Amino acid sequence: MEIAASKVIFYIIAAAILFFALLSVTSKRILRAATYLFIVLISTAALYFLLNYQFLGAVQIALYAGGIVVMIIFSILLTSHAGQKFEPVSRLKFFASLLAVLVGWALSLWVILSHPFVASSKEAVEVNMDSIGKALLSYDRNGYVLVFEVISILLLAAMIGAIVISKKQPGDGETNPDNSKTSK
Amino acid sequence: MGKPIRITLKQANDMMGGLALQDFLVVSTSMFFIGIFGFLTRRNLITILMSVELILNSVNINFVAFNYFLHPEAMHGIFFAIFVIAVAAAEAAVAIAIIINIYRRFKSINIENVSEMKY
Amino acid sequence: MSFQFTILIPLIPLISFLIIGFLYSKMSNKLAGIWGSVSIFSSFLLSLFTAYRYFFEVGRVNGVYPKILGFDFEWLRFSDSLSAHLGTLIDPISVMMLVVVTTVSLMVHIYSIGYMKGDRGFNRFFAFLSLFSFSMLGLVLSTNIFEIYIFWELVGVSSYLLIGFYYEKNSAVAASKKAFIVTRFADLFFLIGILILSFYTKTFDFISLTDPSNIAVMQTGSITFMGLSVTTWALLLIFIGGAGKSAMFPLHIWLPDAMEGPSPVSALIHAATMVVAGVFLVARLFPIYALGSDQALQVIGYVGAFTSLFAAVIAMTQMDFKRVLAFSTISQIGYMMVGLGVSGYGNEAGLGYMASMFHLFTHAMFKALLFLCAGSVIHVVHTNFINEMGGLRKHMKITHITFLIATLAIAGFPGFSGFFSKDEIITAAYHNNKIIFYTELLVAGITAFYMFRLYFRVFWNQEASYEHKPHEVEKTMTIPLIILAFLSIAVGYIPFGNFISSDSMPLESHINWGVASASIIVSFTGIIIAWVLYKKPSNLPERIVSSIKVLYTWAYHKFYIDEVYLFVTKKIIFNLISRPIAWFDRHVVDGAMNGIAWTTSWVSESIKGLQSGQLQKYALAFVSSTIILSALLIYILLNV
Numbered sequence: 001m002e003i004a005a006s007k008v009i010f011y012i013i014a015a016a017i018l019f020f021a022l023l024s025v026t027s028k029r030i031l032r033a034a035t036y037l038f039i040v041l042i043s044t045a046a047l048y049f050l051l052n053y054q055f056l057g058a059v060q061i062a063l064y065a066g067g068i069v070v071m072i073i074f075s076i077l078l079t080s081h082a083g084q085k086f087e088p089v090s091r092l093k094f095f096a097s098l099l100a101v102l103v104g105w106a107l108s109l110w111v112i113l114s115h116p117f118v119a120s121s122k123e124a125v126e127v128n129m130d131s132i133g134k135a136l137l138s139y140d141r142n143g144y145v146l147v148f149e150v151i152s153i154l155l156l157a158a159m160i161g162a163i164v165i166s167k168k169q170p171g172d173g174e175t176n177p178d179n180s181k182t183s184k
Numbered sequence: 185m186g187k188p189i190r191i192t193l194k195q196a197n198d199m200m201g202g203l204a205l206q207d208f209l210v211v212s213t214s215m216f217f218i219g220i221f222g223f224l225t226r227r228n229l230i231t232i233l234m235s236v237e238l239i240l241n242s243v244n245i246n247f248v249a250f251n252y253f254l255h256p257e258a259m260h261g262i263f264f265a266i267f268v269i270a271v272a273a274a275e276a277a278v279a280i281a282i283i284i285n286i287y288r289r290f291k292s293i294n295i296e297n298v299s300e301m302k303y
Numbered sequence: 304m305s306f307q308f309t310i311l312i313p314l315i316p317l318i319s320f321l322i323i324g325f326l327y328s329k330m331s332n333k334l335a336g337i338w339g340s341v342s343i344f345s346s347f348l349l350s351l352f353t354a355y356r357y358f359f360e361v362g363r364v365n366g367v368y369p370k371i372l373g374f375d376f377e378w379l380r381f382s383d384s385l386s387a388h389l390g391t392l393i394d395p396i397s398v399m400m401l402v403v404v405t406t407v408s409l410m411v412h413i414y415s416i417g418y419m420k421g422d423r424g425f426n427r428f429f430a431f432l433s434l435f436s437f438s439m440l441g442l443v444l445s446t447n448i449f450e451i452y453i454f455w456e457l458v459g460v461s462s463y464l465l466i467g468f469y470y471e472k473n474s475a476v477a478a479s480k481k482a483f484i485v486t487r488f489a490d491l492f493f494l495i496g497i498l499i500l501s502f503y504t505k506t507f508d509f510i511s512l513t514d515p516s517n518i519a520v521m522q523t524g525s526i527t528f529m530g531l532s533v534t535t536w537a538l539l540l541i542f543i544g545g546a547g548k549s550a551m552f553p554l555h556i557w558l559p560d561a562m563e564g565p566s567p568v569s570a571l572i573h574a575a576t577m578v579v580a581g582v583f584l585v586a587r588l589f590p591i592y593a594l595g596s597d598q599a600l601q602v603i604g605y606v607g608a609f610t611s612l613f614a615a616v617i618a619m620t621q622m623d624f625k626r627v628l629a630f631s632t633i634s635q636i637g638y639m640m641v642g643l644g645v646s647g648y649g650n651e652a653g654l655g656y657m658a659s660m661f662h663l664f665t666h667a668m669f670k671a672l673l674f675l676c677a678g679s680v681i682h683v684v685h686t687n688f689i690n691e692m693g694g695l696r697k698h699m700k701i702t703h704i705t706f707l708i709a710t711l712a713i714a715g716f717p718g719f720s721g722f723f724s725k726d727e728i729i730t731a732a733y734h735n736n737k738i739i740f741y742t743e744l745l746v747a748g749i750t751a752f753y754m755f756r757l758y759f760r761v762f763w764n765q766e767a768s769y770e771h772k773p774h775e776v777e778k779t780m781t782i783p784l785i786i787l788a789f790l791s792i793a794v795g796y797i798p799f800g801n802f803i804s805s806d807s808m809p810l811e812s813h814i815n816w817g818v819a820s821a822s823i824i825v826s827f828t829g830i831i832i833a834w835v836l837y838k839k840p841s842n843l844p845e846r847i848v849s850s851i852k853v854l855y856t857w858a859y860h861k862f863y864i865d866e867v868y869l870f871v872t873k874k875i876i877f878n879l880i881s882r883p884i885a886w887f888d889r890h891v892v893d894g895a896m897n898g899i900a901w902t903t904s905w906v907s908e909s910i911k912g913l914q915s916g917q918l919q920k921y922a923l924a925f926v927s928s929t930i931i932l933s934a935l936l937i938y939i940l941l942n943v
Contacts, residue, residue, distance in 0.1 A: 025222030097224035104930040105217040124256030158274035162281035299916025
């Protein structure tokens with residue numbers, strides 16, 4: 001019974017992911033699209049939980065659902081009216097994109113399904129907070145301290161960059177960006 | 185390192201109720217192409233950013249699934265996913281800063297209006 | 304005995320040129336003039352010292368004057384056997400040329416201080432004079448044919464710069480271009496000649512080139528082309544180069560126009576030194592000419608004889624003071640060429656060679672004097688035309704006397720230098736070739752006639768009305784005149800054969816009184832005719848002219864040689880060759896380039912729409928291409 005249960009849960013999650021992902025990219029209202037994205041991200045977190053990767057699921061919820069989606073919603077509120085509706089995309093663009101995507105999708109699925117993946121028979125390690133934290137700060141064979149440091153610098157740089165880019169500059173009101181230079 | 189819990193593939197399969205790697209890959213691939221579709225058809229810059237997040241997310245699922253099914257003895261896939269999430273966060277922050285700047289300048293975030301860099 | 308210091312002789316004027324040139328606007332005129340004169344004076348003293356040391360301290364070794372490499376420096380090495388050297392070669396003719404060049408150059412420098420006073424280009428003038436002195440001294444000292452070619456072009460450039468000195472005048476610019484192009488055209492043949500000669504002899508070096516044993520080797524192995532040996536061809540080509548510089552017919556057209564330059568320049572470059580470079584070149588290679596190729600020597604003799612007659616006839620009719628002198632120069636250089644052309648190698652047969660060099664020496668003195676006098680006269684009366692002059696003997700006593708001395712010298716009046724040298728050339732011609740002998744005898748008479756025509760017309764005859772009352776020129780100008788006048792008499796008494804002869808053996812020259820009296824009679828006839836026609840104003844000249852109208856017109860227009868050149872270049876070369884080439888260049892070459900540019904522009908114009916600035920179009924292209932490439936890759940890798 002348990003077998004069937006986890007399978008059923010997987011299918012429910014998968015169906016939710018795909019359904020809301022589709023809605024998210026086709027919805028005419030931007031705030032709704034953001035909400036559908038939120039649901040997709042949460043469902044992804046559920047997939048991680050299903051695989052018994054609790055830490056990753058938590059990160060997914062906290063960072064993606066909590067951080068990025070909130071940031072997106074903020075920017076939507078800054079730049080759009082809540083009730084704004086999108087105009088439909090041009091027919092040519094729609095079908096061209098659809099064709100490309102369907103072909104790519106079919107190709108990828110065919111490759112995935114025709115490739116015989118051999119499941120590993122090795123013993124799994126326990127993935128918990130403790131082992132992840134130790135691996136992050138370890139500098140031996142399976143350590144990630146260098147990447148960890150690089151990522152922290154990247155985040156710092158992104159933070160500074162985001163502040164610099166979005167800071168209001170003198171002469172921003174002018175439509176021609178060159179004017180700000182020449183007027184100095 | 186924590187004391188590993190010994191689980192064999194059979195046990196894993198049992199746990200997952202006979203689910204295979206391919207199932208996850210099909211989901212992630214579909215999600216990836218849905219993201220691509222959104223990227224290609226959406227006009228609003230923020231929705232494009234959302235499509236990018238979908239794409240990144242689908243990749244994360246791949247990493248995690250590979251880790252779980254093919255290399256359960258290591259944690260590379262998980263770490264990859266964590267770092268992708270970190271990069272995605274940085275990318276989203278910078279992208280939104282750029283979007284807000286564009287909005288200030290063009291009074292619009294419609295990508296079709298932002299074509300200063302053409303011939 | 305070391306002659307290393309000889310390198311200083313050309314180097315001092317070079318340094319002077321650089322200093323005046325670089326401090327062009329900083330230097331006062333006076334300083335530049337004195338600086339230039341002092342440096343050429345040092346070269347002059349060094350040249351005299353070289354001559355003294357060479358002829359009297361070193362003297363003859365085994366009966367001949369040795370050829371000494373004063374200074375030698377390997378400049379370029381082409382192969383193990385062929386390399387280009389720079390250096391100084393000391394032998395009798397180079398020492399003689401050193402003395403000639405530095406003497407005349409010194410006189411011209413001093414004269415120019417007065418002549419150019421107040422001219423805006425004063426410093427430029429002295430810089431160019433120094434450059435010319437450097438080039439000319441380098442030319443006469445060259446150790447090899449490659450080095451001489453370099454200096455050959457350098458004197459050409461200096462001449463070009465100085466002819467075009469008054470570059471505001473269109474005629475001066477045209478004259479300088481003409482001089483440069485004509486001589487350069489001739490130099491092309493010179494270069495080909497050098498290449499042929501050095502290809503067959505495997506050397507550039509004058510010493511080994513002119514070694515008699517070497518010439519024999521060259522003769523035996525050489526092939527023939529169009530009936531003439533390769534040696535003859537090479538020598539003829541080299542002679543064409545020399546003919547260009549020395550204004551031999553038909554390459555003489557540039558020299559009369561070169562009179563556009565200031566008179567001191569005409570005296571230095573276009574009378575005394577540069578124009579005899581061609582003679583010097585033939586003399587330098589004389590052993591090859593004499594031993595290697597009779598035909599080439601004969602050509603030289605005939606070209607020289609014809610040119611001397613031709614130029615003398617034109618000189619009779621010209622009205623421009625300096626042009627008469629220019630044609631006289633051409634005629635006299637023709638004499639020198641004749642001297643070389645009728646000469647043999649060694650002993651008595653080499654009389655012509657010695658006479659030619661002797662005439663070069665004396666001619667430099669009296670012709671420079673003539674030009675400097677002409678400069679003085681023009682300086683005073685502000686015109687070049689002799690029919691606007693007359694009666695100047697009362698106003699310009701020194702110029703008058705010195706001019707008379709020079710005229711007597713060039714006319715071959717007994718006792719003056721020109722008499723001795725010209726007489727020896729005529730004697731050599733008498734022994735060798737009767738046609739040339741009679742021609743030269745005739746030319747001697749014509750020379751006397753046109754020179755005295757000039758003299759009587761300018762200094763006697765009716766006094767013309769002058770804007771300003773003529774006066775004697777200042778001291779810096781008269782002193783060189785007096786010195787040169789003295790030299791014009793004195794140098795004739797140098798026992799020249801003792802110093803210079805074709806094989807460096809002493810050659811005792813004695814006047815052949817038969818020939819000499821013939822030439823004296825001819826000269827006197829010329830002088831007397833000039834006396835009768837031009838001493839007092841008369842209408843006799845006009846009557847004679849009208850009786851030979853056609854001949855006179857032809858001679859007056861220089862036998863239309865310039866017009867022939869213009870016809871050939873403008874009508875034939877420009878129309879038939881240059882114009883099609885220009886058309887080809889403009890339409891085919893440019894057209895191809897323009898077509899490429901146009902096509903590129905058209906293609907880019909039509910595909911620029913691809914770069915639409917629409918991010919999603921790029922993305923679509925990227926995604927579809929990736930999918931297609933992946934499909935291809937999978938297809939290839941899996942062999943499906």
